[in-house]
Amino acid sequence: MSTIALDTAVIPTLQVRDLHKAYHGNEVLKGVEFAVNKGQVKAVLGPSGSGKSTMLRLMALLEPADRGQIVLNGTRIGASDHSGKILHHAEGKLAVQRRDIGMVFQKFNLFPHLTAVENVMIGLTNVQKVPKPEARERAYDMLTKVGLADRDSHFPSELSGGQQQRVAIARALILNPQVMLFDEPTSALDPELVGEVLEVMEDLAAAGMTMIVVTHEVRFARRAADEVTLFDGGVIVEQAAPEEFFENPQHERTKKFLSHVH
Amino acid sequence: MLFDPQIFFEQLFNPAYLWGALLSISVAVCSLLIATIIGFFLAVGRTSKKVYVSAPSALYVWFFRALPALLVLLIMWNALPQLIPALRADWYSPFIAASIGLGLVEAAFMAEIIRSALNSVDEGQELAARALGMKPASVMLKVVLPQAIRTALPPTGNEFIGLIKYSSLASVISLRELLTTAQIGVNITFRYAEYYTVAIMYYLVIVTIITLIQNRVEKKFLWTSRGVKKTIRPVTMNTRAIASLKMIGITPKGAKA
Numbered sequence: 001m002s003t004i005a006l007d008t009a010v011i012p013t014l015q016v017r018d019l020h021k022a023y024h025g026n027e028v029l030k031g032v033e034f035a036v037n038k039g040q041v042k043a044v045l046g047p048s049g050s051g052k053s054t055m056l057r058l059m060a061l062l063e064p065a066d067r068g069q070i071v072l073n074g075t076r077i078g079a080s081d082h083s084g085k086i087l088h089h090a091e092g093k094l095a096v097q098r099r100d101i102g103m104v105f106q107k108f109n110l111f112p113h114l115t116a117v118e119n120v121m122i123g124l125t126n127v128q129k130v131p132k133p134e135a136r137e138r139a140y141d142m143l144t145k146v147g148l149a150d151r152d153s154h155f156p157s158e159l160s161g162g163q164q165q166r167v168a169i170a171r172a173l174i175l176n177p178q179v180m181l182f183d184e185p186t187s188a189l190d191p192e193l194v195g196e197v198l199e200v201m202e203d204l205a206a207a208g209m210t211m212i213v214v215t216h217e218v219r220f221a222r223r224a225a226d227e228v229t230l231f232d233g234g235v236i237v238e239q240a241a242p243e244e245f246f247e248n249p250q251h252e253r254t255k256k257f258l259s260h261v262h
Numbered sequence: 263m264l265f266d267p268q269i270f271f272e273q274l275f276n277p278a279y280l281w282g283a284l285l286s287i288s289v290a291v292c293s294l295l296i297a298t299i300i301g302f303f304l305a306v307g308r309t310s311k312k313v314y315v316s317a318p319s320a321l322y323v324w325f326f327r328a329l330p331a332l333l334v335l336l337i338m339w340n341a342l343p344q345l346i347p348a349l350r351a352d353w354y355s356p357f358i359a360a361s362i363g364l365g366l367v368e369a370a371f372m373a374e375i376i377r378s379a380l381n382s383v384d385e386g387q388e389l390a391a392r393a394l395g396m397k398p399a400s401v402m403l404k405v406v407l408p409q410a411i412r413t414a415l416p417p418t419g420n421e422f423i424g425l426i427k428y429s430s431l432a433s434v435i436s437l438r439e440l441l442t443t444a445q446i447g448v449n450i451t452f453r454y455a456e457y458y459t460v461a462i463m464y465y466l467v468i469v470t471i472i473t474l475i476q477n478r479v480e481k482k483f484l485w486t487s488r489g490v491k492k493t494i495r496p497v498t499m500n501t502r503a504i505a506s507l508k509m510i511g512i513t514p515k516g517a518k519a
Contacts, residue, residue, distance in 0.1 A: 062389055062392060091397075091398050092397055092398070094392075095397045098392065101393075103390075105389065109387060111387065111405055113412075113485050122394065122396075122404065126400050153487050155485045155487055168390075172394070
């Protein structure tokens with residue numbers, strides 16, 4: 001953790017201010033303030049339906065916010081304000097802004113018609129216009145880093161859930177994002193496959209990647225996170241360093257939540 | 263008058279039938295191409311949230327699903343040149359009129375096939391592609407469409423076979439396709455059995471070849487690195503069967519890997 005004196009000078013890598021989102025009149029986010037600094041790993045816990053995944057989707061610019069701001073390295077992205085009304089950028093412009101933000105989904109969402117190496121390549125070839133041979137080589141190296149060099153020519157349907165999620169992480173990583181967002185990356189996995197994915201994520205955290213991880217894995221939050229956040233009812237309830245959060249929670253809501261997961 | 267094998271074999275190798283068959287196939291290919299292109303835009307249009315895009319698409323499908331193909335062909339060949347002088351020129355042949363006419367009708371059916379195929383692609387696919395920073399056109403072309411094609415292939419094969427048969431309707435606008443060739447022969451010789459049997463043989467061969475090609479194409483969409491291992495033949499269903507399955511809440515997938 002950086003010192004408090006420095007905090008005022010540090011520009012967060014990704015920050016949301018007063019974020020609001022409602023679906024069919026049902027308010028999911030009620031003014032969320034959240035930020036992650038460079039190299040920081042933030043774990044976000046909370047019951048399902050608390051709005052934590054929604055915040056991630058909004059941060060990744062996959063859905064428009066109703067109100068509030070998303071700021072990447074001090075620059076507002078996704079929308080601008082015009083005389084008090086929020087004006088969302090066009091999809092083409094959003095696509096360019098998304099390249100700095102990596103996203104990993106609960107259900108992996110690998111492209112089933114592409115092999116593992118092609119899944120990792122597509123961001124390079126299609127988005128960054130890297131020539132195919134170079135892209136393939138770099139994608140192969142990235143697969144090696146997540147321990148799947150021998151699975152490069154396999155299709156997603158031929159991989160285990162854990163392997164698929166590691167390919168998905170490689171696919172997002174290869175674009176060299178400034179921040180990686182994980183949306184319950186291990187929730188769809190069989191228990192015995194959770195470890196291999198968490199291991200890759202812990203390596204990533206140790207390598208200094210800026211990460212926001214929405215998860216139910218208390219073990220990961222304890223071991224790899226710099227800060228743990230509890231989400232409930234569309235707002236942030238508590239935010240603290242892992243030891244603080246788990247050993248000495250300040251809020252009743254946090255105590256209650258922890259008594260359920262422990 | 264018994265079945266005369268000699269007449270049968272003479273006609274079987276008569277180049278006129280081969281030409282007729284080629285014409286039938288060409289009309290079917292051209293109209294399917296037209297139908298697929300129009301059908302794709304209709305399908306995308308119908309899912310649009312903008313009413314001025316979705317309404318014309320729905321109107322098109324409603325209109326051309328209602329009209330008999332025969333009527334459309336007659337309009338294409340007889341009525342339109344009366345209204346549009348440019349269509350009285352030489353280039354406007356029965357072949358072109360039939361291809362466009364059948365293509366326009368078929369587009370309404372292809373639109374439904376393509377629409378349900380696009381719908382069958384998991385929404386997470388589009389989400390993942392957008393998260394990578396892919397532009398909308400790339401999301402469609404590189405991610406959604408390849409998966410939709412897999413679902414659309416079996417019903418499209420059915421439609422193609424249907425078009426081969428529909429092309430015989432073009433006899434009313436004096437296109438000498440396969441069935442017309444047989445009919446002309448019959449009108450001269452009255453050897454119904456022999457000439458019609460030849461037509462049967464040709465249709466069987468054509469549909470067999472189409473089925474073989476379809477199988478090969480579908481195998482390309484199995485998406486498995488072990489090549490062609492245990493290949494479960496995809497169940498081919500016509501659009502009506504798919505529609506009735508949908509009514510009970512099942513979305514049939516084209517092929518099973």
